[in-house]
Amino acid sequence: MPSIPTAPFAPSLPATQAVTAGPGPFTATPSDSASDTASDCFHCGQPLNGAAPLSAALGGQHRTFCCAGCQTLAQTLHAAGFGHLYSDVTRFARPLDAEARRQSEPIWAAYDTPELQAQFVRELGDGRCEITLAPENIRCAACAWLIEQHLGQLDGVESVVANVATRRVIVRWQAAKQGVAALLGSVADIGYVAWPFEVSRTDQQDRRERRGLLMRLAVAMLGMMQVMMYAWPLYTHEATIDPGQLQLMRWASLALTLPVVLYSASPIFGGAWRSLRRRHMGMDVPVAIGVAAGFLASVAATVRGVGEVYFDSVTMFVAFLLLARYLELRVRQASRSGAEMLARQLPATCERLGEAGGQGERIPVARLRAGDRIRVKAGEIVPADGVVVAGASEIDESMLTGEARPVRRVAGDTVLAGCFNAASPLEVRIDRIGAQTRLAEIVAVLDRALADKPRLAQVADRVAGWFVGILLAMAAATGLVWMLWIDPSRALLVTVAVLVVSCPCALSLATPAALAAAGAALSRRGVLLTRAHALETLASVTDVMLDKTGTLTEGRFALVATQTFGVLDAVACERIAQALERGGEHPIARAFTELHAAEHGPAVAVDDLRNVPGQGLQATVDGRTVRLGRPAFVMGLSGASDQPGHACGGHPGATEIWLGDGDGILAAFQLADIARAQAPALLRQLAALGVRCHLVSGDSPAAVRWWADHFQIDIASGAVTPEGKRDYVAALQREGAVVLAVGDGINDAPVLAQAQVSIAIGSGAPLAQAGADAVLTHGGIAEIATAIATARRTRRVIRQNLGWALAYNVTAIPLAATGFVTAWMAGIGMSLSSLFVVANAWRLLRTRDATRMGDS
Known part of the structure; x- marks a missing residue:
């Protein structure tokens, strides 16, 4: 099951409560005189309501x-030097009132359940626990100080550390004396709404990796600056420096370089050692040799007092x-698939309703079961x-589908x-939980894609390995x-320069960095790449084979035309048909029931409804018998023998449904599939990209x-079986075409497998079972063109990166070998080369509309 997020959603509070009304734990007041009156509390601003007030002198004034x-909080704050917080522009937030507390307490109590205790509370041993809280309205150092002081006075609390920068509060306490609900309630008592915060394992690993690398970088930067401070006089005035001072500067440089080599460069040496143990020449090998050779030679020169130091x-x-x-x-972290971000969308708790509905109970989401009813x-x-x-x-489904606009959901x-x-x-009946949800399927698809290595990346790795050996x-x-x-005296320096100036890093990063960035950008737009080769093949697509039903069209019936023949107008006839089909589950029934009653007035009363299998429906409406269905069945009610005509439009493949009463035919309805809203945009963008479109359907x-x-598609074929579609694609491939097949992932399985690359419309099949190379998670089919354009742009970036890495190495290595590039110049050149490759790939995180991307 995807991990639980940082916090649930708190119940809405009245606008009059400063807990949510203001930007932080303070509520603005017009002036001191306006808020500090005989009827209001000086600290929280609540009315005294006739109760005997407490008073104290603060700052020379009576409060x-x-x-x-x-009173105690105000006196403590003044004594601690925070009296300025009671100025004309700030006031402390009010504690939760009774109604808000009543709504919040069930949620707080859920965090004392074993499921959420295991999720958010860290056991430290000896009955001691630790939890990280995330206050919603902490704003300044005074807020942090107040929370620390208040929680620190609770029984069993050992320590409280509030961090304003991260807006996190770490509490350690004796589990036997306090519960999580009590901690949350205590924080709310002083005007702060807080929730348990959980950092996912991936986030923790990312942060540790970033923090460790930053620490190593800081040590290296400091060492570099200090060593350069000693090296600069040697470059400019070595002949005038006393030999004793010269040797002293060398020893100082050695002392400053030692932590850089032993600590900052330890990942480089570790990577080189792992590569050598696997008998593989990784990119760290020449770098480690260069660093070690330069350092050891410098140490030897320093100890002997003779020779160059580097x-x-x-x-x-x-x-x-x-x-x-x-x-x-x-x-790399920014280009991650987004699986963690998606997984964190689930709340920690939910409100489960009883069998009779009404008031529910707040439970952990982990306790939900299929069939439960929730609010x-x-x-x-x-x-x-x-x-x-x-x-x-x-409902906002943007995190799953990429569609920014909310969609309406009804019963x-x-x-x-x-x-x-x-x-x-909404009241919802749960069907799928945990790993069976669509969210979990998306995460599984993304993880599967990340586990594969594209062919280009494999080739680049092999080339980099050969490159390191040759180097x-x-x-x-x-x-x-x-x-x-x-010149024997310069042999070591030139050799180190050759090792350092080369850039196998840029060569190895050129492809994977670009592919990762492009894949992340597409996943944010609802295009999930499920196979490693998808992006590479999409860049070469010359032909797109489109299915009709479910791809270019919605795959559902809709009323496209109504023709009347009797005394009733079209609206009245549609209302009768809608009433007759209400409750039906077949596609024709849904086409009528989707006509909203609000558009056609109040619902029509229907009596004695009877379904005649294979023929239609018969019922009594306003005292007269009506029929809806096949023409012969409807005309049999009046005894008419001649059909009055056809419904307007003449749409091939459309279904005609007739309505009549005892006097004859009232109306004919034409039901047909409807086009997807983005179909014209998709075809227009594909044409702009120079891709041929084929409409092939059964x-x-x-x-x-x-x-x-x-749709203005020139190439079209009908009555084609799934096997025929596969043969159609095979014929295109024999002509040299690179085919992209688009379908629903079920009926089109043969053609999706035959095409070099395929995209399945996500609504057509479970994502985890889709056999396509990519899945579109929503109905915005114009993103298919965006995927092709992004793939071509990615190919350009990869070529630019590989071209740069090749040109750089071809130029830099001979210069280093001939002595024109020193070791420090080589270090800068190698680093800038890697930076260029990474920065160039970074641009792919921002996708553009397909028509603006151009071709390769």
Whole structure:
């Protein structure tokens, strides 16, 4: 099951309460005289309501308080030097009132359950526990101080540390003396709403990795600056410096370089050792050899007092290399699939209703079971997949589908875990929980894609491995040539420069950094790449084969035309048909029931409804018998023998439904599939990208030709079986085409497998079972063109990165081998080369509309 998020959604509080009304734990008042009156408490501003007030002198003025707590807090704050917080522009927040506390207490109590204790509370041993709280309205150092003082006075609390910068409060206490609910309630008593905070394991690992790399980078940067301070006089005035002072500066440089090599460069040496143990020449090998050789040679020269030292080059190289790796780390973390972000959408608790509805109980989401009925209030997250059984609201599904606009959900509609209820309360019957939810399926698909390595990345890794081997041979040859024939005193320095100036890092990062950034950008737009090769193949697509039903069209019936023949107008006839079909589950019934009653007035009363299988419906409406269904069945009610005509429009493949009474035919309705809203945009963008479109469907040739003309698609085929679609794609491939097949993932399984790359519409099949190379999680099919354009842009970036890495190495290595590039220059050049590759890939995190991306 996806991990539980940082906090649930608190119940809405009245606007008059400063807990949520103001920007922080203070409520603005017009002036001191306006808020500090005989009828208001000086500290919290609540009316005294006739109770005997408490009073105290603060700052030389007489103040009144509603209770001893407010008086004590105000006196303590003044004694601690925070009296300025009672100025004309600030006031402390009020504690929760009785109604807000009544709403919050069930949620607080849920955090004392074993499920959420295990999720948020860390056991320290000896009955001691630790929890991280996230106050919603902590604003300044005084807020942190107040929370620390208040919680620190609770029985069993050992320590409280509040951090204003991170807005987190870490509490350690004896579990036997306090519960989490008591801690949350105590924080609310002083005007702060707080919730347990959980950092996911991935976040913890990311933060540790960033923090460790930053610490190593800081040490390297400090060492580099200090060593350069000693090296600069050697470069400019070495001949005038006393030999004793010169040796002293060398020893000082050695002392400053030592932590850089042993601490900052330890990941480099560790990576090189792991590569050598696996008998693989990784990118860390030449770097580690260069750093070690330069440092050891400098140590030997320092100990002997004779020879060149390269401490400045070593520290500079390590510092710039770590800077490049830090930026690469940030890109890699920013390019993560988004699975963790999606998984954190689930709330920690939910309100489960009883069998009879009414008041529910607040339980951990982990206790939900299929069949449970829950209430999802406005402003809350849906905790599991289910069906709306009562209520209507607007649901924000952007985290799952990429669609920014909320969608309306009413009784009978499906709602998905992780979606935000934006408008009104809903009662939902839970169908799928945990790993069965659509949210979990998306996470599984993304994880599967991340586990694969694209072919381009595999090739780049192999090339980098050969490159490292050749580089080591070139460095050895260079050192030997300088030692025997050119200048033995510079042999080591030139060899180190050759090892350092090369950039296998840029070569290895060129492809994976770009692919990761592009994949992350597409996942945010609802295009999930489920196979490693998808992005690479999409860049080469020349033809797109589109299915009709469910791809270019919605795949559902809709009323497209109404023709009347009797005394009733079209609206009246549609109201009767809607009333007859109310409650039906077949596609024709849903086409009529989707006609909203609000548009056509009050519902029509229907009596004696009878279903005649294979023919239609018969009922009594306003005292007269009517029929809805096949023409012969409807005309049999009046005894008419001639059909009055056809419904207007002549839409090929449309279904005609007739309505009549004892006097004859009243109306004919034409039901047909409707086009997806983004179909024209998709076809227009594909044309702009130079991609040929093929409409291939199992529908009748006439219907397919009509839709092809409607969409202005030149190539279309109808009455094609799934096997025929596969043969169609195979024929295109024999002509040299690279085909993208788009379908629903079920009926189109053969063609999706045959095409070089395929995209399934996510609504057509469970994501975890989709056999396509990519899945579109929503109906915005224009993103298919965006995926192709992004893939082409990614290919350009990869070529730019590989071209840069090749050109840099071809230029820099000969310069280093001939002595024109020193070790410190080589360190800067190598780092800048890696930075260029990473920064170029970073641009792919921002996707653009397909028509603006151009071709390769």
